[in-house]
Amino acid sequence: MRKVLMTLMAMTMVCLQANAQMKPDKRYNPAYTYESYEDMDMVKVGKGWAARPIKVKGGGKAPGVVTLTKAFNDVWKVYVVSGILKKAQDPKFTYKSYPEYDSEDIVDRKSGYMCVNSGGTDSDYMESCVWRCDNGHRLFAILMGGPTDPEIEVVCFYDYDPETETMTPVESPVDTFKPKYEFYSYDLPRKGKDFIITEYDVAAEETVSHVYTWDGQKHVYGYDKKGKMK
Numbered sequence: 001m002r003k004v005l006m007t008l009m010a011m012t013m014v015c016l017q018a019n020a021q022m023k024p025d026k027r028y029n030p031a032y033t034y035e036s037y038e039d040m041d042m043v044k045v046g047k048g049w050a051a052r053p054i055k056v057k058g059g060g061k062a063p064g065v066v067t068l069t070k071a072f073n074d075v076w077k078v079y080v081v082s083g084i085l086k087k088a089q090d091p092k093f094t095y096k097s098y099p100e101y102d103s104e105d106i107v108d109r110k111s112g113y114m115c116v117n118s119g120g121t122d123s124d125y126m127e128s129c130v131w132r133c134d135n136g137h138r139l140f141a142i143l144m145g146g147p148t149d150p151e152i153e154v155v156c157f158y159d160y161d162p163e164t165e166t167m168t169p170v171e172s173p174v175d176t177f178k179p180k181y182e183f184y185s186y187d188l189p190r191k192g193k194d195f196i197i198t199e200y201d202v203a204a205e206e207t208v209s210h211v212y213t214w215d216g217q218k219h220v221y222g223y224d225k226k227g228k229m230k
Contacts, residue, residue, distance in 0.1 A: 024154070025174075031150040041078045042124075042144050046154045049076065050169045054158070059165040061136070065112045068140045068160065069128045071167060078144055080124035084116050106190070113190040122148045129188040130160075134216035137161055141172065141188055141195070155186055173197060173212045173219055180208075195219045205229045 024032045024046040031037045032046055056063060056071040063071075066088045073081045087093050088107045097104045103119035112130040116123075128142040138160035145153035155174045158167035173195060174186065183200040193214035198207050207229055213222035 028150070028152045031152040034150075037150055040150075040152075041076065042146060042152050042154050045076045045078060045144065045156070046152070049154070049156045053169065054167040056160065056165045056167060059160065059162065061162045062132075063130075063138065063160065064109055065114050065128055065130045065140075066107065066109060068130055068138070068158075068167065069114055069142060072128075072140075072142055072156070072158075078126070080116050080126045080144060080146075081128075081142070084114055084126065088114070108190055111190055113188065115188075115190070118147075127188040129190075131193060131214060133159075139170075139218065140167060143186055143188055153186075170218075173210075173221070177210070194222070200229060202229075 028046070031040070031043055037043050052075065054071050054075050056068065059067060059071065066085070069081065069088075070085055073085060084105055084107065087096070087105055093107055094109075095104065095106055098119070101119050101121050101123075103121060103123070104115075104117045106113065106115045106117070108114070113128070115127040116125050118125040124144070124146040126142065126144045128140070130141075131139040133139055140158045140160055141156065143153070143155045155172065157170050157172035157174070159170045160167045174197075177184075177197055179199055181199045181201055183202065185198050185200075187196040187198065189195070195212045195214075196209050197212070198209045200207055205228060207227045209225040209227065211222045211225060212219035
């Protein structure tokens, strides 16, 4: 029965890769299964984003990161994303730091990157990024998370088609990654084009960063880089 339902879903989703993170990250299962969390904004995103293309009104041929982030948030309404978009309404806004919390807000239009870096506090955080594809499309990614009540993280990737002004959910390295260690994190690039998944070997106090390089259309596995936990 499950296979039948998945097949029917795939048939009704035009150009959508049906297995694009259809299942939320198992690390955060309590957030997705407990009824007390079902109305939370990020839980709604995690459960539904992969089944819903997004129209980008006035997106045009080359929408920037602010435009695509706003189109996403117009559909899903995530609190932490709304906050940085409010700052981005000022075209001069690029950066603000909060030294007392070791946190920062960034809107880097030139690099195609936005973030709310919570600095390891209990506050929610987000990143979004856009890449130019060789075929004239854009690849857009947005990451959102909260470290407490509940602990949750969602990563969404979309293909933007300038002809239809539509963002369609697509697969990413997140969907095929098989962790060796319990703890790992995702990083979108402010500089460069790599997407990185970092694992943490707590016992050895070491990290392994799996670097996925950009091939003009998508991210493919490139190499691993080891380091020390800070």
